[in-house]
Amino acid sequence: MSRDTVIVLKSINYSEADKVLIVFGKRMGKFALFAKSIRKINSKNRGNIQTLNISDISFYEGKGLPVLTESQLIYAPDTDILKNRVEDIKRVLDIMTKILQENDPNEKVFNMLRSVCKKNFDIESINRFRAIFLKEMGYLSDFSVCNMCGSKKDLKYMDLGSFALLCKNCYSKAGKSYKLGDNPYVEKNFTQALDIYIKRVIEEI
Numbered sequence: 001m002s003r004d005t006v007i008v009l010k011s012i013n014y015s016e017a018d019k020v021l022i023v024f025g026k027r028m029g030k031f032a033l034f035a036k037s038i039r040k041i042n043s044k045n046r047g048n049i050q051t052l053n054i055s056d057i058s059f060y061e062g063k064g065l066p067v068l069t070e071s072q073l074i075y076a077p078d079t080d081i082l083k084n085r086v087e088d089i090k091r092v093l094d095i096m097t098k099i100l101q102e103n104d105p106n107e108k109v110f111n112m113l114r115s116v117c118k119k120n121f122d123i124e125s126i127n128r129f130r131a132i133f134l135k136e137m138g139y140l141s142d143f144s145v146c147n148m149c150g151s152k153k154d155l156k157y158m159d160l161g162s163f164a165l166l167c168k169n170c171y172s173k174a175g176k177s178y179k180l181g182d183n184p185y186v187e188k189n190f191t192q193a194l195d196i197y198i199k200r201v202i203e204e205i
Contacts, residue, residue: 001069002028002058002059003058004026004028004059005026005027005054005055006023006054006057008021008022008023008050008052008053008055009022010097011049017038018036018038018039019038020032020034021033022097024109025105028105029106030103030104031066033057034066035049045068045071048071048073050076054075054117056072075114075118077121085120088126091130094202099205109133112128112129113129124186127186127191130194131185131194134198134201143165146165146166147170148173148174149170157171157178157180158177158180158189159171159176160196161174163193163197
């Protein structure tokens with residue numbers, strides 16, 4: 001019997017009573033999990049592993065997919081808040097399902113995603129998570145220096161083409177750039193630029 005703390009990324013109906021879950025485990029990374037009879041109303045696991053829930057689980061590893069045996073809910077996001085943040089949630093789930101490799105544990109990414117869930121997917125935590133995630137996966141340059149000259153001072157601009165920071169002396173040399181505000185992670189321009197960059201990364205994988 002194996003155990004892990006997981007965040008449920010995706011739920012797929014398999015039959016009238018079963019589901020296949022895509023989960024991200026603190027210990028095992030992303031993996032698929034067979035949840036037998038979980039669609040039945042009297043299933044003891046039914047409410048614990050809804051999409052975006054955080055739960056401690058036990059599962060049996062034999063032939064084929066691991067099979068869920070027990071679960072204990074740790075945290076469930078506020079569904080009343082989440083129903084108005086569908087697009088923001090998709091921004092996170094897209095990179096987790098399309099970029100993150102299976103069976104590749106990353107405790108830092110797990111802890112960051114857990115924090116995003118507990119903040120009910122507000123845009124600031126989502127954009128911080130996505131930027132750090134891309135850097136962890138090797139798809140984003142250093143966010144502490146100018147992408148052109150390497151300076152660490154006056155990083156006031158964003159290069160839209162490479163999604164990298166520029167200093168005030170270099171921004172005019174970039175094809176397209178914009179000036180960052182006091183908190184870029186909540187800005188619409190930052191969100192849109194990051195959306196475009198991530199789409200390009202996914203297409204190139």
